[in-house]
Structure formats: structure tokens, C-alpha cells
Amino acid sequence: GDSVTQMEGPVTLSEEACLTINCTYTATGYPSLFWYVQYPGEGLQLLLKATKADDKGSNKGFEATYRKETTSFHLEKGSVQVSDSAVYFCALSDPAGGSEKLVFGKGMKLTVNP
Amino acid sequence: DVKVTQSSRYLVKRTGEKVFLECVQDMDHENMFWYRQDPGLGLRLIYFSYDVKMKEKGDIPEGYSVSREKKERFSLILESASTNQTSMYLCASKNGRALHFGGYTFGSGTRLTVV
Numbered sequence: 001g002d003s004v005t006q007m008e009g010p011v012t013l014s015e016e017a018c019l020t021i022n023c024t025y026t027a028t029g030y031p032s033l034f035w036y037v038q039y040p041g042e043g044l045q046l047l048l049k050a051t052k053a054d055d056k057g058s059n060k061g062f063e064a065t066y067r068k069e070t071t072s073f074h075l076e077k078g079s080v081q082v083s084d085s086a087v088y089f090c091a092l093s094d095p096a097g098g099s100e101k102l103v104f105g106k107g108m109k110l111t112v113n114p
Numbered sequence: 115d116v117k118v119t120q121s122s123r124y125l126v127k128r129t130g131e132k133v134f135l136e137c138v139q140d141m142d143h144e145n146m147f148w149y150r151q152d153p154g155l156g157l158r159l160i161y162f163s164y165d166v167k168m169k170e171k172g173d174i175p176e177g178y179s180v181s182r183e184k185k186e187r188f189s190l191i192l193e194s195a196s197t198n199q200t201s202m203y204l205c206a207s208k209n210g211r212a213l214h215f216g217g218y219t220f221g222s223g224t225r226l227t228v229v
Contacts, residue, residue, distance in 0.1 A: 046218070
């Protein structure tokens with residue numbers, strides 16, 4: 001079945017450090033890929049998405065590129081802020097799976113210190 | 115903005131009780147989902163529904179049931195709560211016509227503790 005594997009952490013960084021969170025996937029069909037973020041005490045919010053190979057999603061300084069050849073969707077940010085402290089989830093939605101459901105990675109907790 | 119509202123933020127129930135978790139969305143979305151979130155396990159799909167009175171089992175349906183009598187409301191039912199159902203429960207909705215191009219909208223979650 002479809003699956004998502006991501007770095008699990010937890011990870012602690014200093015403000016202005018670079019961030020990369022690796023994410024790879026296995027899917028039957030041609031999935032859409034997502035990064036969701038969960039701030040403390042809140043539900044999940046869509047951070048960015050990509051629906052086809054070589055698409056780059058971007059939002060709030062974060063970027064991720066859909067790499068079909070390596071089945072990856074790594075999340076990157078050049079300079080993190082304290083406000084980026086959150087749990088980050090990589091996810092996919094695979095139309096070949098026959099439903100609208102999302103498959104999530106296990107999530108990675110990021111703490112950014114001033 | 116689409117809103118997904120979960121009726122309780124925190125809930126404490128006793129073992130063996132029947133528990134109802136309610137979720138309401140205000141944007142006429144066809145698809146609704148219940149996930150549970152546990153440390154080290156991420157989010158796992160319990161049940162989902164793609165229309166009124168329709169339901170499909172997710173990856174971990176055992177011990178749960180659902181009800182979707184109206185399009186905007188999707189209820190998760192724990193028939194007889196057990197301590198291993200202590201978890202964070204997240205409801206989500208999505209417009210079916212958008213297929214997989216759009217994201218999902220999540221509620222803020224209900225943290226359920228079964229004692």
C-alpha cells in the first residue's frame with residue numbers, strides 16, 4: 001500500500017539555521033504530495049503542496065520539490081524562526097488508491113531556539 | 115475560510131462508556147475523515163465518509179463506528195471506551211470535486227483521555 005517515510009526527530013535548531021526534513025513515498029499511482037504543520041495546541045494546517053513531477057510548492061519561506069525519480073518531497077527553509085517551532089507532517093493523496101484519503105508520515109517535531 | 119469545528123477540546127471518560135466525538139464543517143464538503151494522532155505513530159485514519167450516510171473503514175476502525183446523517187456533521191463513536199483509545203482525535207473535510215488537488219481542512223482536535 002501507499003506509505004510515507006519522513007525524518008522523525010525531534011530536532012532542535014537555533015534561529016536562522018537551515019532546515020531540511022526528508023520525506024520519501026511509495027505509491028501505486030501518481031500522488032499529490034503535501035506538507036502539513038501543527039503548531040502547539042492546534043490542528044493541522046496545509047503548509048504547501050505539489051501535484052505533479054518537478055512542481056515546487058512554497059509558503060512562508062518553506063519549499064519542497066516533487067521529485068518523481070527519487071520519490072521524494074523534502075521540505076527546506078533557509079533560515080528558521082522561533083515561530084516555526086511545530087510538528088511537520090509529510091503526506092500523500094493517491095487517486096489510484098480509489099479514495100480521497102491522506103496517508104501521513106509519522107511527523108517531526110521542530111524546536112527553534114532564539 | 116472553511117471551518118471544521120470539533121465540539122470538545124478536552125474530554126475525560128471512563129472505561130466502558132459510550133463516547134461521541136462530533137465534527138461539523140461549514141463549506142458543504144463531500145468528504146469527511148476521522149484520524150487519531152499518537153506520538154511516534156503519526157496520524158492514522160479511522161473512518162471516512164464521501165457522502166451522507168456513506169462510510170468507509172480506514173486503517174484502524176476496530177472499536178469505533180461513525181455516523182453521517184447530515185452532510186455537515188460527521189460523528190465518531192467509541193462504543194465502549196478503553197484506555198488504549200486515549201489519544202488526540204482529528205476531524206478533517208475536503209471538497210470531493212477538487213479530487214486530490216486541494217488540501218484538507220482540519221479541526222483543532224479533541225484530546226480524549228479514558229480512565
